[in-house]
Each structure stands twice: as structure tokens, then as C-alpha cells.
Amino acid sequence: MCGIVGAVAERPVSEILMEGLRRLEYRGYDSAGIAVIDPACEAVGRHRRQGKVQNLAEALAAMPLAGVVGIAHTRWATHGQPNESNAHPHMSGERLALVHNGIIENHQTLRRELIAEGYRFDSETDTEVVVHLIHQAYQQQPDLQQAVRSAVARLEGAFALGVIHCDQPHLLVGARKGSPLVVGVGIGENFIASDPLALRQVTDRFIYLEEGDLVTIGAHHLTILDEAGTPVERPVVQLEQPSAAAEKGHFRHFMLKEIYEQPAVIKATFDGRITEEQVLTQLFGVMAEQLFPQVRAVQIVACGTSFHAGLVAKYWIEALAGLPCQVEVASEYRYRKQAVRPGALLVAISQSGETADTLAALRMARQLDYLATLAICNVPASSLVREADLVFMTQAGPEIGVASTKAFTTQLVGLMLLTLVLAKHNGLERAQEREVVQELWRLPMLVEAALNLDDEIKATAEHFADKRHALFLGRGHQYPVAMEGALKLKEISYIHAEAYPAGELKHGPLALVDSEMPVITVAPNNELLEKLKSNLQEVKARGGELYVFADRAARAFDEENCHVVAVPEVSDLLAPIIYTIPLQLLAYHVAVLKGTDVDQPRNLAKSVTVE
Helix, strand or coil: CCEEEEEEECCCCHHHHHHHHHHCHHHCCCEEEEEEECCCCCCEEEEEEECCHHHHHHHHHHCCCCCCEEEEEEECCCCCCCCCCCCCCEEECCCEEEEEEEEECCHHHHHHHHHHCCCCCCCCCCHHHHHHHHHHHHHHCCCHHHHHHHHHCCCCEEEEEEEEECCCCCCEEEEEEECCCEEEECCCEEEEECCHHHHCCCCCEEEECCCCCEEEECCCCEEEECCCCCEECCCEEECCCCHHHHCCCCCCCHHHHHHHCHHHHHHHHHCCCECCCCECHHHHCCCHHHHHHHCCEEEEEECHHHHHHHHHHHHHHHHHHCCCEEEEEHHHHCCCCCCCCCCEEEEEEECCCCCHHHHHHHHHHCCCCCCEEEEEECCCCCHHHHHCCEEEECCCCCCCCCCCCHHHHHHHHHHHHHHHHHHHCCCCCHHHHHHHHHHHHHHHHHHHHHHCCHHHHHHHHHHHCCCCEEEEEECHHHHHHHHHHHHHHHHHHCCEEEEEEHHHHHHCHHHHCCCCCEEEEEECCCCCHHHHHHHHHHHHHCCCEEEEEEECCCCCCCCCCEEEEEECCCCCCCHHHHHHHHHHHHHHHHHHHHCCCCCCCCCCCCCCCCC
């Protein structure tokens, strides 16, 4: 989603802003821009370009923008085509500039009002409404902080803003409601950004603005007003995660790097949270020991990859804890009437913690009769984490590739720990818990073994180079894994891919099977294997080409037109984590062969902070 960077310093800020944009490229965007107050404070200099940040860098090299106060932006189109006219920053006159992340829902009403007042619009965006609204307020009260505050009071929707004005050339005003915005605290310089990652090259100290906050920063000072206009103090958080985590190292793409980081981040996710024999309930928060014995049902809400993690957890929670568990896409859940079970725990899953629909579902749940809310998240100071009753941090570290990999597997680890904690209060024997915990300790080694299949999977990927469609099959808790495999393939290779429960073949998908439709199947050695083999015979009978990821112990697929990749043997309970790895590698290598933009696939954004 759109990325914001802003700076007030005693040194030129253009390169700081550009480096921030480069670090925000992972979010997905279609244009980029920068605006800096010129040294004479007579005008705001601006460059905007469609396409990559590199295009903007070339424009800046050809015509540098000097100045110590500026804002910059990467835009992902929501209102208006992805072109230079719609790119941020937007201006009202030559002295006021603004960048915006979010969606203004009442922009059409405001636009009509502003046109009637004589304002001219040069773009199709909702953002230009905001900058003119601030300009209008500034004419009535020439104080930038108050003008921004007056304008945002009239906005409906979600937004994060960064605003500069030549009349107050040493200030930058930021505001947030529904979209993330952080303040970076430096020495003789201060910053704003959508994500701390954008500023790690200049500071490791951050203030996370609360909902409705408005911040005014100078080089040596900053003030924060809450939604009521009252001055407030927000804590300064020092981050420990090294900025090198955002570098590709020797890997060709961030996605591949993040696939290979999974043994380490999986271990980090359970390290210190389990002993050799049990899960520590306290890891979910101070109220966990009091609340978990009262849980009688679980409702999971999530989007995309996180939704697939929730679907796997449904199998685990119902099998081990004996609790009814419902899983729903957050964008659907938030727009229907809910019947909340007594003693229900709402679990919201999000990599970023700023996913708009998931966050809205969590906020709505707080008004319903849920026992408590739990966030499973990867970003410590995100909105989801701050607003949930209980929290589990996944320890995946920064995930730059738009197609999620290590966030998914660490979410699964977190969900398994949650399952075990709930199960302990619902009859799970200590011996069973000990057995699963010992399997968790083996996970990093098993993931390493799965990664050793990379060369074999790379060769398999060559069979997909000219394909346009693919079908993924799984049974039981491997069906969500098949869904995740299909999502990865379609996200980054642009091959149309669907997932089905293998038992549903005769109910429609079999009509699509022919020699041009590869069928990818995950086939661990469990009680459903024989049924799965029968399903696959139906594929072979129609001339379909099978690609089977099977347990080495199964030895069940040595047949013509059947390409088998032997996956390391793993307990059935944790098989979804291990079987995910080869599907990630398959999607990656197919995308490389097709020459797509692996880390930043078209039309997608990393952090979906608007509806």
C-alpha cells in the first residue's frame, strides 16, 4: 500500500527521503514523488514519476531539489489511473504540499464544495481534496497545525498525512486515522513514515502515533495532539532489529531469502516459549492464564495468506482442544451480523498488524460479546497488537517480498502453540503435549531438509513455464496448504491457479483436467492417503499430468505421468508447515522462469491498509 516518508533536518533531506522510498518499495506501488521546500522558502519543488522509484531518482539527479524539509511518497492507485498527474505529493498553489495514505470516503462531497469555492483539481484522486481543504483552512487561520487539524475533522475514511508549507518552512505536520504513521526521532532531525523500516538508516528510535493523533515536528522538537486536541506524550521505542534484515544479501530476490530464513525464524518463534515438554501459557499475555480456561469456542478472522493459516488452525483446534472453531475472511466477517458463541475467543491474524479489514474486525469484536481478543502478528507496535487483549508475536522479522512466506509458517507455529494451550484446559494429556512439543523442536531441522529439495523443484518448475492454469489438491489440513500453494503461484507467476479438496474432483474441477492442466498434490502419509490416491487416478485417467509432493515413507506414486518430489517425513500434525516449503519454492522458480517481478508482483501491495 502507499508509503510515506517525511523529514525535517539541518541537512539536505532529498537523499534521506529517496532512501526511505526505496525501503518502502516492498509495499507495492505504481508511482512515486518527492516535494522539498526550497532554501529561499518561496516555493515547494516537486518531482513525480509513474513507475519505479528509480525513475524518480533519475528525475532528481537531472534537477536536484535542495532543502531541509520535505515529504515523499509511493502510491498504489485507488482513485484515478496510475499516472504522473495522480501521483503524490499533491499541492494547493505553489507553497503547500501533502502526501496521503488511505481512502477519503466523502471526497466527492468535499470536491463539489471546493470547486464551488473556486478550487481547481488537476487529478482524479481523493487526496487532492485534502490538500485544498487544508489550504482553505489555512486562509482562515494561518497556522499549519491548526489548519490540518481543522481539515481532518471533516474527513471520513482512513488516512495518514504528511504536510509542509513554505510559510512555516521548518515544520512538518503529520496525522493518522485508520492508517499507520510513525515518528522517527533523531538528533537535530526528526521524521515521519508509514513504516519504521523506511527510516532505519537514520534512526532506531520511534514514536507510534495513536488513532487520531496529530504530530508537528521540527528539527529539534515535536508536539503531539490527541484526537481531542490535547497535548500528549507518547513513548519512544528503540528498535533492536538490525536494518540489514531489509537487504537481499546474496539472494536474487527477497522472497527467496525469506524462504531460506524459515528455519531460523521458526525457531525464534517458539524459542523461550516452550520447554522440552510444554508450552508456556504466559507467552500470550498477562491475562492468558485467567482467560484461556474460560474459552469455549474460537473465531478466527484474517485475510489472504493469514486466512489460510487460520484454516489449518481450525483442524488443529477442533482435533486437539475439542473446541468449535470458525474461520472467516475479515472483509466478509465485518459486514454481516454475527452470532457470538458464549466464551468465544476472537483471533485476528495479520503479518503487518495494519491490515484494514482484519483491524476493523477486531475493533468490531470489541463491541460484541467475545470473551477476549488475541492478535497473532509480526510487527510489535502495530495497531492490531496495541488494540488486542492478548498478543502473540511471530518473530519472522521484516518480510519484504509481497508474497508472504516466512510470515505464514511462523503464524502456523504460533497457532499450534495456541492450540496446545487451549487443549491443556480441555483434556489434553501431558504426554500428548510433550510429544507435540518435541516435534516442534525438530521443525527447523525438517524445514532445512525441505529446503534441500530446491534444485529438484527448480527442475520441476520448467514444466510450468508455458502453462496458463494449474490445479492444487489436498485433503484434510493439507487442503489449506494447497490453497496457499495456489495463491503463491498466481501471485508471482500470474498463472491462474485454483485449489480444491481432492474429494471434490468429481463435483466440477475434473472437467478442467487435460494434458495442459498440471495438477499439484500434497500427499503426506496419513489416513487419507489411500483416498487421495484414488482421487489422483481420476486425474490420470483424463490424461492429466500429476506433480505430487509425497512423504518419503509413502512410496505410492511411482507411475507414468506422475512427477514425485519426496518430502521429509514429519508427524501428520505438523505436516502443513513442512509441505508449504516446496510449494513456495515451486512458485518462486516458475515466476523466475516467466520473468515476472517476483518481489513486487503487479497490482498487489504488501500491507493492505485500506479496504
